[in-house]
Amino acid sequence: MKVKTLRKQERLSFLPGILLIFLLLPFLALAWLRPAGSGERTPDLELYPWAYLRHGRPLVPGERTASVLAVGDVMLGRGVSAEPDPWGDVAGWFQDADLTLGNLEVALVDGGTPRQAPTGEVQPILLSASPASAESLRQAGFDILGLANNHSLDYGVIGLEETIAHLQQAGLEIVGATTENGAVAPFYYQVNGVGLAFLAFNAVPDPHPLQVCPTGITCSPHPVRWDPAVAAAAITSAKIQADAVIVSMHWGFEYEPWHDPSQEKAVRIMLEAGADLIVGHHPHVVQAIAVNGDQFTAYSLGNFVFDQGADDTRQGLALRAFFDGDGLRAVQVLPIRAGSRPRLLTLSEGAPLLAQVLPPPTRVGFACDKSGCTPANVPQTGHTGLFYAGQIDLTGDGLPETVRREGERITIYEKGSVVWRSPPAWRVVDAALGDPNDDGRYEVLLAIWQRDEAGYERSQPYIVGHRGGEYTLLWGGRPVVDPIQELTVGDVDGDGTDELIVIEEMADGLSQVVSVWRWTGWTFSLVWRSQYGWYRDLILVEGNQTLISVVPASK
Missing domain, CATH: 2.130.10.130 (Integrin alpha, N-terminal)
Structure with a gap:
C-alpha cells in the first residue's frame, strides 16, 4: 500500500453532531456574522449537519480517523481563468481534511489538438485550462483529482497524458485513468493507521468513441469506463487491502435534479462489492444522498469551481467523510455557492439546499x-x-x-x-x-x-x-x-x-x-x-x- 505523509493539520476535537437543520438555526446569529469564506474568519464546520453517524454516535476527541473532503466538478478554464484568486473564499477551511478529492473536468494543455465530431454532427464542448492550474490546485489544498469523465479526452490521449504529467509534477495524485496496460489502478492512502482506497469510473457515453484513439497511438492512458463486472472486481480487491473504499462516479444526466434507476442499480453493485462512500458528479446540479446501513452515496455534488450561471448550477455540496478501521464513521454535508470563486454558505443561506438532501421522507x-x-x-x-x-x-x-x-x-x-x-x-x-x-x-x-x-x-x-x-x-x-x-x-x-x-x-x-x-x-x-x-x-x-x-x- 502506498503511504502518504500527513501534510494537513489534524483535527483536535469534535462537537456533538447535529442531525437536523432546524436544531442548528438558533445558533446562527452567534455563529455567523458574515458570509462564510469572507476571508476574515475561519468558519466553524462543526455547526453543519451530519448526514451519517455510525450507530448515531457523534465523533469524540481522540478517535483515530482519516478524513476526506470531497467536492464536485472542478473546471479552471473559460470564465474561471479570468478570476485572479478562485480559492480566496475557501482558504480558511479547505485544507482541514487529511485528503481532498475533486473531479477535474478540464484538460490542462498548452495548445494541443482538440477532438472533433464527424462533419455534420454536433461538435463537442471542449474544456481546457493552463498547465499552471495544476500548481493552483495543489496550493488550494487538493490532493487527488479524478480523471474519469467525459472531458478528459477533449484533447485526445496526448492531452490526457499532458494533464497527468502536469498534475504529477505539482505533487498531486490522480485516479480514474488506466495504466499503460489498460488496467484499473486504485490509489491507496494511509493516515492514522486507517487505509483508504480510491477508484473512479466514467459512465457517461462517448458519442464519438472512434475519435478517441488516432491511428498509431495507443489508447492509454484512458478514462476508466464503467463496466459493472470490472468495477465490482476492482472494489472487492481494493477492500481487501484497505479499511474503506471511496468511489468517484461520473454518471447521470446534465442539469437533472434526480438520478435514475440505472444509477441505483450501479450503486447496488458497488455497495455489494464493498464500497463505503460513492461520490457522484456530471449533472452540474445537486442530487439526492442515500444511506444504506453503513454505506453512503451522494448521487451528485454539483459544481464546485465552474463558470455556469444558472441558479441550480451555482449550488453545490462538499462532503466531509471520516473513516476508521471499521470503514465509514461519519459524513457531514456542507452547502457551497459554486462558481468562479466558490464559497461555503452559511447555515441560513444553505438551509433550503440542505433541506433538499437531508433527510429523505418516510416511505x-x-x-x-x-x-x-x-x-x-x-x-x-x-x-x-x-x-x-x-x-x-x-x-x-x-x-x-x-x-x-x-x-x-x-x-x-x-x-x-x-x-x-x-x-x-x-x-x-x-x-x-x-x-x-x-x-x-x-x-x-x-x-x-x-x-x-x-x-x-x-x-x-x-x-x-x-x-x-x-x-x-x-x-x-x-x-x-x-x-x-x-x-x-x-x-x-x-x-x-x-x-x-x-x-x-x-x-x-x-x-x-x-x-x-x-x-x-x-x-x-x-x-x-x-x-x-x-x-x-x-x-x-x-x-x-x-x-x-x-x-x-x-x-
Missing part, C-alpha cells in the same frame, strides 16, 4: 401478486417518482435512445440529436419507460393533460413508440375520471409482463389512491387500489420481488 410500500397488493417494508430513499430522463432502446437496434422531460414536453434524442418531441398541446406531467402494452417492444408511456372539444383540460394516458421508421402515438386512452398524478411501469406481480402503476387523484379532489392496472390487449383494466390518502414520489424497488414505494403526503 411506505406494497408487495403485489396477481390478486392484489398488501403493505410491505421498502428502503428509505430520496429518489423522486417524477420522470426527468432515462435511456431505453425504442427503435429495436440494440442502442438506447435518451428520453428527457423538458418542462411539459418529452424529447427523444438519438446520438445527441432530437428525433421526436411531444406536441405542445400535450401537457406532460409524468412519463415512464418500458413495455406497457406487452408487445415485446419498449415504448414511452405518458400522463398528459389535453383540452377536449369543449375546451376542458382532461387527463389521459398515451403510449408512444417507434414503428415503421418513425415515432408515433401507438395508443391514446380515453380521458380518465380520476386524473393521473404520477405513473410508472414494471412487473410488480412477477408474471413476466409489465403492469401500469399510478397515483390517481379522485374526481372529487378529496383524496388519492395508488393503483395497479393490467394491459388487456386494447386497454388497461384495474387490478388493485390502495386505501384513500395522499401520495407522492411513486417508484419501484427492484429485488427478489419488485415493490411499489410511495411517500404519504398531505394535500
Whole structure:
C-alpha cells in the first residue's frame, strides 16, 4: 500500500453532531456574522449537519480517523481563468481534511489538438485550462483529482497524458485513468493507521468513441469506463487491502435534479462489492444522498469551481467523510455557492439546499401478486417518482435512445440529436419507460393533460413508440375520471409482463389512491387500489420481488 505523509493539520476535537437543520438555526446569529469564506474568519464546520453517524454516535476527541473532503466538478478554464484568486473564499477551511478529492473536468494543455465530431454532427464542448492550474490546485489544498469523465479526452490521449504529467509534477495524485496496460489502478492512502482506497469510473457515453484513439497511438492512458463486472472486481480487491473504499462516479444526466434507476442499480453493485462512500458528479446540479446501513452515496455534488450561471448550477455540496478501521464513521454535508470563486454558505443561506438532501421522507410500500397488493417494508430513499430522463432502446437496434422531460414536453434524442418531441398541446406531467402494452417492444408511456372539444383540460394516458421508421402515438386512452398524478411501469406481480402503476387523484379532489392496472390487449383494466390518502414520489424497488414505494403526503 502506498503511504502518504500527513501534510494537513489534524483535527483536535469534535462537537456533538447535529442531525437536523432546524436544531442548528438558533445558533446562527452567534455563529455567523458574515458570509462564510469572507476571508476574515475561519468558519466553524462543526455547526453543519451530519448526514451519517455510525450507530448515531457523534465523533469524540481522540478517535483515530482519516478524513476526506470531497467536492464536485472542478473546471479552471473559460470564465474561471479570468478570476485572479478562485480559492480566496475557501482558504480558511479547505485544507482541514487529511485528503481532498475533486473531479477535474478540464484538460490542462498548452495548445494541443482538440477532438472533433464527424462533419455534420454536433461538435463537442471542449474544456481546457493552463498547465499552471495544476500548481493552483495543489496550493488550494487538493490532493487527488479524478480523471474519469467525459472531458478528459477533449484533447485526445496526448492531452490526457499532458494533464497527468502536469498534475504529477505539482505533487498531486490522480485516479480514474488506466495504466499503460489498460488496467484499473486504485490509489491507496494511509493516515492514522486507517487505509483508504480510491477508484473512479466514467459512465457517461462517448458519442464519438472512434475519435478517441488516432491511428498509431495507443489508447492509454484512458478514462476508466464503467463496466459493472470490472468495477465490482476492482472494489472487492481494493477492500481487501484497505479499511474503506471511496468511489468517484461520473454518471447521470446534465442539469437533472434526480438520478435514475440505472444509477441505483450501479450503486447496488458497488455497495455489494464493498464500497463505503460513492461520490457522484456530471449533472452540474445537486442530487439526492442515500444511506444504506453503513454505506453512503451522494448521487451528485454539483459544481464546485465552474463558470455556469444558472441558479441550480451555482449550488453545490462538499462532503466531509471520516473513516476508521471499521470503514465509514461519519459524513457531514456542507452547502457551497459554486462558481468562479466558490464559497461555503452559511447555515441560513444553505438551509433550503440542505433541506433538499437531508433527510429523505418516510416511505411506505406494497408487495403485489396477481390478486392484489398488501403493505410491505421498502428502503428509505430520496429518489423522486417524477420522470426527468432515462435511456431505453425504442427503435429495436440494440442502442438506447435518451428520453428527457423538458418542462411539459418529452424529447427523444438519438446520438445527441432530437428525433421526436411531444406536441405542445400535450401537457406532460409524468412519463415512464418500458413495455406497457406487452408487445415485446419498449415504448414511452405518458400522463398528459389535453383540452377536449369543449375546451376542458382532461387527463389521459398515451403510449408512444417507434414503428415503421418513425415515432408515433401507438395508443391514446380515453380521458380518465380520476386524473393521473404520477405513473410508472414494471412487473410488480412477477408474471413476466409489465403492469401500469399510478397515483390517481379522485374526481372529487378529496383524496388519492395508488393503483395497479393490467394491459388487456386494447386497454388497461384495474387490478388493485390502495386505501384513500395522499401520495407522492411513486417508484419501484427492484429485488427478489419488485415493490411499489410511495411517500404519504398531505394535500
